Amino acid sequence: MAQTQALVGALKQVLKSRSVTYAEIARRLAMSEASIKRVFAKQSFTLERLDRICGVIGIEITDLAKIVEHEAERVTQLSLEQEREIVADPKLMLVAVHTLNHWTLDEIVDRYTISRTECIRLLARLDRLRIIDLLPNNRFRVIVGRNFAWRPDGPLQKYFRNQLEANFFGSRFDGRGEHLAFVSGMLSRNSNAVIQQHMRRLEAEFTELHNQDSALPLEERFGTSFLIAMRPWIPEVFKKMQRKPAQKAF
Numbered sequence: 001m002a003q004t005q006a007l008v009g010a011l012k013q014v015l016k017s018r019s020v021t022y023a024e025i026a027r028r029l030a031m032s033e034a035s036i037k038r039v040f041a042k043q044s045f046t047l048e049r050l051d052r053i054c055g056v057i058g059i060e061i062t063d064l065a066k067i068v069e070h071e072a073e074r075v076t077q078l079s080l081e082q083e084r085e086i087v088a089d090p091k092l093m094l095v096a097v098h099t100l101n102h103w104t105l106d107e108i109v110d111r112y113t114i115s116r117t118e119c120i121r122l123l124a125r126l127d128r129l130r131i132i133d134l135l136p137n138n139r140f141r142v143i144v145g146r147n148f149a150w151r152p153d154g155p156l157q158k159y160f161r162n163q164l165e166a167n168f169f170g171s172r173f174d175g176r177g178e179h180l181a182f183v184s185g186m187l188s189r190n191s192n193a194v195i196q197q198h199m200r201r202l203e204a205e206f207t208e209l210h211n212q213d214s215a216l217p218l219e220e221r222f223g224t225s226f227l228i229a230m231r232p233w234i235p236e237v238f239k240k241m242q243r244k245p246a247q248k249a250f
Helices: 002-017 020-028 034-040 047-056 061-072 082-089 090-100 106-112 116-128 156-167 190-215
Strands: 130-132 140-142
Touching: 002 020, 002 047, 002 106, 020 034, 020 047, 034 061, 034 116, 047 061, 047 140, 082 090, 082 156, 090 106, 106 116, 116 140
Parallel strands: none
Antiparallel strands: 130 140
């Protein structure tokens, strides 16, 4: 299943790079666009159908395998020391986050009080950390894997967790592009697992859309933070009223 997901991800990557739409594939294969979307959504590819779609965009299935292999070699997580280095320098952290969001050098310098020279120096540090490849004329490309993530409970996650408590929740969440849902109830272990599975799918969809939208101009994108969390939890005020378990007599 993981290999299928990787191949489909590579196929989507090629489609995006060549500006080939689902509608174009549907037309070429004499299928409906809805059917093509359903095939991609469910990842229900037969080898014959995958081969035909590859034929539409002029590649072989082996080319997709090579893309998957190359993707597997990319960095998906930094070391603890590397994350500490980024968090210790707010400007480096800013540039790191924005390069991962596919901002250009000019866009970073235009938006923030960082000089061009300083930004280039920071980009060079990110090149050393193998987050980007710094190219001629101060261009760069992100080289981390599509499934790159900060370390669980690492320096970056702890930093942004503090930001959540400090200002993320300082909103009524009733503005454009905002939504907050909080539900609480009693679930079985199986039901809890089902919800967690849906959460992981939603997280993957968010990442896929982020990668898809990275090709759009900056003015058509906006910073969006998406928090999903679930845990066994009882409010502290309730905990204080709980009866203590009876002690066993010896």
